[in-house]
Amino acid sequence: MNTTSSTKQDILHCLLKQGRSPAQDIAEILGISPQAVRRHLKDLEEEHLIEYETTQMGVGRPQLLYRVSPSGREQLRHLQQLQEGATPNGFAVELLGAVAATVSPEQMQDILQKAWQQKALDYRKQLGNGPLGDRLAQLVKLRYAEGYMAEYYPVTDAENPNAYLFTEYNCAISSVAQTFPTICEHELEMFAIALEHCQVKRTHWMVDGEHRCGYLISPIN
Incomplete structure (x- = not known):
């Protein structure tokens, strides 16, 4: 391009x-x-x-x-990672492939889950304990720096007062996820841990063929 x-x-x-x-x-x-x-x-x-x-x-x-197109998504992801100084995924795929070749599928699943849990705790420390809107604004910055095109906005829904929709339009780890698709399954868990006292529900998922990943995030009173 x-x-x-x-x-x-x-x-x-x-x-x-x-x-x-x-x-x-x-x-x-x-x-x-x-x-x-x-x-x-x-x-x-x-x-x-x-x-x-x-x-x-x-x-x-x-x-x-x-x-x-898929090539266009990859191009955008690559450009954003270059702009933000994010780490390319090539080595991560090779490293995970080497680990997967030496451990059982169950052990590999445990490794991936522990990695997401640690990532969630790192996010939680950086997000702090302020109002939900402030924490989501900070989460958008963190995810954007990692190569995700993220945004959030309040939901005008009587059934979900004070809720927000957090959306990501690309996947910064797409090459990793293609090789290890179970990685995507842990993202919901990661956000739930990172955003204390909140309920997180998946509303959209690229894995299901949608053009974005979305999460409805509501404070738990």
């Missing part, structure tokens, strides 16, 4: 958050002309960073819905 094109990166980030969108919606979100968006989409498609599907929405011509 031509990294000098901030507009292309903006389009990729927009699609990463939206999941899939037509060119017109991207133009409205970014505040640029649909013609300019379509030119960039054509370039991104040629670079294999996006893909599209055709759908019929009402009468008229079929509409093209664009989404970030």
